[in-house]
Amino acid sequence: MEKILIFGHKNPDTDTIMSAIAMANLKNKLKKEAKAYRLGNINKETKFALDYFRQEEPELLEDLENSQSVILVDHNDFGQSVKNIENANILEVVDHHKISGFSTSEPLYYTAMPVGCTATIIYGMYKNKNIEIDSKIAGLMASAIISDTLLLKSPTTTDLDKKVLEELGEIAKIDVKEYGLEMLKAGTDLSDFSADELINIDSKPFSTNGVNYQVAQVNTASIEEVIKDKEKIENAMKNFISKNSQDLFVLLITDILENNSQILVAGSRKDIAEKAFNVKLNDNTAFLPGVVSRKKQVVPVIDKNC
Amino acid sequence: MEKILIFGHKNPDTDTIMSAIAMANLKNKLKKEAKAYRLGNINKETKFALDYFRQEEPELLEDLENSQSVILVDHNDFGQSVKNIENANILEVVDHHKISGFSTSEPLYYTAMPVGCTATIIYGMYKNKNIEIDSKIAGLMASAIISDTLLLKSPTTTDLDKKVLEELGEIAKIDVKEYGLEMLKAGTDLSDFSADELINIDSKPFSTNGVNYQVAQVNTASIEEVIKDKEKIENAMKNFISKNSQDLFVLLITDILENNSQILVAGSRKDIAEKAFNVKLNDNTAFLPGVVSRKKQVVPVIDKNC
Numbered sequence: 356m357e358k359i360l361i362f363g364h365k366n367p368d369t370d371t372i373m374s375a376i377a378m379a380n381l382k383n384k385l386k387k388e389a390k391a392y393r394l395g396n397i398n399k400e401t402k403f404a405l406d407y408f409r410q411e412e413p414e415l416l417e418d419l420e421n422s423q424s425v426i427l428v429d430h431n432d433f434g435q436s437v438k439n440i441e442n443a444n445i446l447e448v449v450d451h452h453k454i455s456g457f458s459t460s461e462p463l464y465y466t467a468m469p470v471g472c473t474a475t476i477i478y479g480m481y482k483n484k485n486i487e488i489d490s491k492i493a494g495l496m497a498s499a500i501i502s503d504t505l506l507l508k509s510p511t512t513t514d515l516d517k518k519v520l521e522e523l524g525e526i527a528k529i530d531v532k533e534y535g536l537e538m539l540k541a542g543t544d545l546s547d548f549s550a551d552e553l554i555n556i557d558s559k560p561f562s563t564n565g566v567n568y569q570v571a572q573v574n575t576a577s578i579e580e581v582i583k584d585k586e587k588i589e590n591a592m593k594n595f596i597s598k599n600s601q602d603l604f605v606l607l608i609t610d611i612l613e614n615n616s617q618i619l620v621a622g623s624r625k626d627i628a629e630k631a632f633n634v635k636l637n638d639n640t641a642f643l644p645g646v647v648s649r650k651k652q653v654v655p656v657i658d659k660n661c
Numbered sequence: 662m663e664k665i666l667i668f669g670h671k672n673p674d675t676d677t678i679m680s681a682i683a684m685a686n687l688k689n690k691l692k693k694e695a696k697a698y699r700l701g702n703i704n705k706e707t708k709f710a711l712d713y714f715r716q717e718e719p720e721l722l723e724d725l726e727n728s729q730s731v732i733l734v735d736h737n738d739f740g741q742s743v744k745n746i747e748n749a750n751i752l753e754v755v756d757h758h759k760i761s762g763f764s765t766s767e768p769l770y771y772t773a774m775p776v777g778c779t780a781t782i783i784y785g786m787y788k789n790k791n792i793e794i795d796s797k798i799a800g801l802m803a804s805a806i807i808s809d810t811l812l813l814k815s816p817t818t819t820d821l822d823k824k825v826l827e828e829l830g831e832i833a834k835i836d837v838k839e840y841g842l843e844m845l846k847a848g849t850d851l852s853d854f855s856a857d858e859l860i861n862i863d864s865k866p867f868s869t870n871g872v873n874y875q876v877a878q879v880n881t882a883s884i885e886e887v888i889k890d891k892e893k894i895e896n897a898m899k900n901f902i903s904k905n906s907q908d909l910f911v912l913l914i915t916d917i918l919e920n921n922s923q924i925l926v927a928g929s930r931k932d933i934a935e936k937a938f939n940v941k942l943n944d945n946t947a948f949l950p951g952v953v954s955r956k957k958q959v960v961p962v963i964d965k966n967c
Binding site: 451452453454455456457458459460461462463464465466467468469479483650655658659 | 757758759760761762763764765766767768769770771772773774775785789956961964965
């Protein structure tokens with residue numbers, strides 16, 4: 356039996372970690388040898404959820420052997436994936452992002468849906484295969500949906516996410532709202548992050564029409580609490596840009612209680628951010644009411660202005 | 662309600678046409694306004710199946726308006742799709758081919774499986790949505806599987822294709838083997854095709870590492886019957902190459918009774934075909950025992966040598 360490696364994107368968030376674990380669990384139940392991995396450090400929100408449901412964190416994966424059989428969850432862009440992904444044998448992709456020039460030399464399983472969370476899609480896979488979801492796995496998957504949809508408040512949220520979260524909450528025997536707020540708040544404790552670490556907690560590279568840009572996001576219960584270190588954070592962003600030859604870096608500081616974001620922008624193409632959000636940056640920052648979703652409210656408008 | 666256009670690839674084959682019809686039928690049953698289209702002339706095999714089940718052929722689609730909502734079946738490569746596909750709003754893709762640099766600006770539904778036929782995947786969609794398949798649609802979908810798998814004999818055939826074809830045959834009330842042979846034979850009547858038409862019956866462009874190549878396939882009950890017009894066919898291939906700035910053209914002449922193919926090769930990169938199939942071309946042609954699948958036995962080995 357071949358061993359299948361299952362992993363989400365770099366700078367892992369809760370959906371990426373839980374979807375890898377859930378997918379490996381599903382494959383194991385279907386008698387396939389598969390194992391979940393992570394491509395980076397677990398953030399505090401994810402750690403809270405893993406601890407709550409007594410799940411060990413997945414092993415770190417740094418590199419792939421050639422022709423290794425893999426399943427990608429929660430991403431399809433090779434730039435966000437593991438080293439040497441180009442030479443892997445990609446058996447399957449399960450994702451909820453736009454598709455970014457994806458190519459394979461052989462046909463494969465590819466399941467994408469425009470829903471709020473990868474775990475929502477994986478829930479449907481359990482159902483289609485008539486496999487029961489254990490209480491622990493249900494809790495991890497519910498955590499993924501709560502995280503990616505900010506407790507169903509993000510504009511990426513679909514009716515399917517709502518329905519699936521409700522059902523997973525019942526299986527996991529949790530009060531979704533109470534547990535969810537506690538989990539999201541655990542993720543907002545940024546006190547022991549340096550500025551360099553902060554801009555890497557949940558950070559993704561993009562490339563459109565020759566413009567290389569990075570969008571990072573941090574969740575907080577108080578934007579002021581984060582912005583007080585503005586100068587340090589801006590220096591970290593500038594260093595990141597020059598190291599990675601990028602044109603633009605947008606940091607979203609998202610207030611998960613009020614569902615707004617403050618952006619901090621760096622790079623030679625700050626004009627793209629101004630056009631994208633139709634704002635005038637004031638000292639490299641602007642307040643964006645109602646903006647909470649990188650995928651739906653940030654990346655598409657930047658892409659249109661690249 | 663928005664109207665959704667559903668279509669397969671250029672130079673339509675039976676799977677592409679029937680999958681578009683079945684997908685439109687499924688969407689209609691789910692109360693969505695959707696319609697199947699074709700991107701070119703119907704071949705004789707497909708016509709036989711449409712006539713047998715009393716289904717009208719889909720309307721021809723030559724161009725798209727900007728932002729038109731579409732669903733692609735049986736292809737994902739824009740080079741094989743309709744004019745102006747770059748500016749369409751692609752809602753969904755259902756396919757069983759490798760993915761070729763596919764990109765969208767928004768998340769979408771993408772369902773790919775490494776099975777023998779797109780209709781096999783669509784069958785699963787009816788099941789997952791608990792929608793009954795009408796006898797006529799079942800007959801059209803069965804025809805697609807018979808065509809793409811050469812009556813389950815192609816190496817692309819999976820256990821799922823077999824199971825689905827059996828179930829569709831029962832719903833359609835046909836003797837799958839008897840009907841299937843009759844349908845495949847209807848497609849081998851090449852008597853009134855000119856050489857130019859013959860190389861376009863089922864012809865697809867590919868581009869790998871800067872090599873632009875075309876692979877066409879015709880089914881026959883007698884390779885000799887086709888090869889007797891070798892000179893005319895080779896001229897047609899050469900004209901096609903110079904018109905389309907291609908480097909290589911491989912025509913597969915497939916014996917559907919014995920499950921072998923003769924290839925006819927033209928272009929400046931015939932060396933790629935020789936390396937790919939590990940043969941020495943004799944007067945631009947070679948016999949390939951057991952080769953019947955463009956997707957599984959031809960395109961991947963050419964790609965590896967580009």
